[in-house]
Amino acid sequence: MEKSFLNPKALDFGRESFLLKNFRRQNIIDALKEMKFLKIMMSAGEASGDVHGANLAREIKKISPSTELFGLGGNLMAAAGVKLVRNYKDYNVMGVVEVILNLKKILKLLDDLTEIIRAEKPDLLVLIDYPDFNWRLAKRAKKFGVKILSYIPPSAWAWRKGRAKSCAEIADVFIAIFPFELPVYEAAGAKIFFFGNPLVDSVKSSMTKAEARKFFGIKESEKIILLMPGSRRQEIKLLLPEMLGAAKILSEKISAKFFLPIADGVDENSLQKKIDTAGVEIKLIKSARRYELMSISDAATATSGTVVLEAALLGLPSVVLYKMAPINYAIGKLLVDIKFFSLPNILAGEEILTELLQNEVTPEKISEEVIKILDNRADFVKKLQAACRKLGESGAAERVAKKILETANEKL
Numbered sequence: 523m524e525k526s527f528l529n530p531k532a533l534d535f536g537r538e539s540f541l542l543k544n545f546r547r548q549n550i551i552d553a554l555k556e557m558k559f560l561k562i563m564m565s566a567g568e569a570s571g572d573v574h575g576a577n578l579a580r581e582i583k584k585i586s587p588s589t590e591l592f593g594l595g596g597n598l599m600a601a602a603g604v605k606l607v608r609n610y611k612d613y614n615v616m617g618v619v620e621v622i623l624n625l626k627k628i629l630k631l632l633d634d635l636t637e638i639i640r641a642e643k644p645d646l647l648v649l650i651d652y653p654d655f656n657w658r659l660a661k662r663a664k665k666f667g668v669k670i671l672s673y674i675p676p677s678a679w680a681w682r683k684g685r686a687k688s689c690a691e692i693a694d695v696f697i698a699i700f701p702f703e704l705p706v707y708e709a710a711g712a713k714i715f716f717f718g719n720p721l722v723d724s725v726k727s728s729m730t731k732a733e734a735r736k737f738f739g740i741k742e743s744e745k746i747i748l749l750m751p752g753s754r755r756q757e758i759k760l761l762l763p764e765m766l767g768a769a770k771i772l773s774e775k776i777s778a779k780f781f782l783p784i785a786d787g788v789d790e791n792s793l794q795k796k797i798d799t800a801g802v803e804i805k806l807i808k809s810a811r812r813y814e815l816m817s818i819s820d821a822a823t824a825t826s827g828t829v830v831l832e833a834a835l836l837g838l839p840s841v842v843l844y845k846m847a848p849i850n851y852a853i854g855k856l857l858v859d860i861k862f863f864s865l866p867n868i869l870a871g872e873e874i875l876t877e878l879l880q881n882e883v884t885p886e887k888i889s890e891e892v893i894k895i896l897d898n899r900a901d902f903v904k905k906l907q908a909a910c911r912k913l914g915e916s917g918a919a920e921r922v923a924k925k926i927l928e929t930a931n932e933k934l
Contacts, residue, residue: 562930563639563648564593566594571650577602592604593648645669646930653685672693695715719913729814781805781815821840821896824841844883
């Protein structure tokens, strides 16, 4: 008997398969019609913001690969999937005087980004720190009906507390990276969240201590001291000579090797000339290897900022320096009312790390404080670890990325 392939069961199965495929196809078409491909604009105007923006961009792309990310940022954000419409390095200035001198250029940037917002109509504008510029941009974006999320909001807890209220009237959502930022914004009626600090995840060495020592050619018996003058031209101009002077004094007192991680965007040749002039042996290291170097270093001299907290997370105590032009300092003194200016000390509520300000920043004072760290390093590390635990659990960048996508999607 001849076999037939047209039996009833085969027909039934074929019909069900056909209907199922077409039902799924229609569902996909409907889903594509409903699906919103998000456009998120980010604005980060300095090196630390570039680091935070890159961390967020990577997580956003993991969760929602189709989301379009663009805006003001640096090389790290670009590598993480953000289309740069402007690079912050072309506009990076510090201090009241420097801003005034570059005002025309900065206002042109503000106009350019405003026009991009008008043309692109992003679903969300994410402000990453950089308050003096970003909040002017936010006011303009608000006029176009763009939702605003402030990541690392202005430090209203430290100075100009009234800013919290004015900012709360502009931004729809705030996300802080330190727990002590919340109260002043909550009192102002802001919708603010703390999901932990992303540096807890990102600040890690890719090598064991033994591997790192071998990589940098450092013997077990040798002390390692880092110089971290920051990324801004003004910081380097005011602080690097003092750091180099301290390194020269220390080189005559102890057996140590000195390293300087080159911050992203800083001219290596310019740094080398300053080192040669100082007459002290300092080895320049690319920024990509800074965490490996920090993890095996004994002490550091550092400009106040995110780098001090990064060092703390890796168990590296620093002498923290802050110096600005006299007129900038005079203005800041009138406005700022805080007990400490370095992040580990603020987290701890006590002075773990020595802070040197303005005229205190001298080679003699810096070298003296470095010796204190070397003599009592275990105590410094223990206190730093306790302070860093207040930064929260790992996974902060992912939690923040989810909140950013949620805010971009929802109607406020």
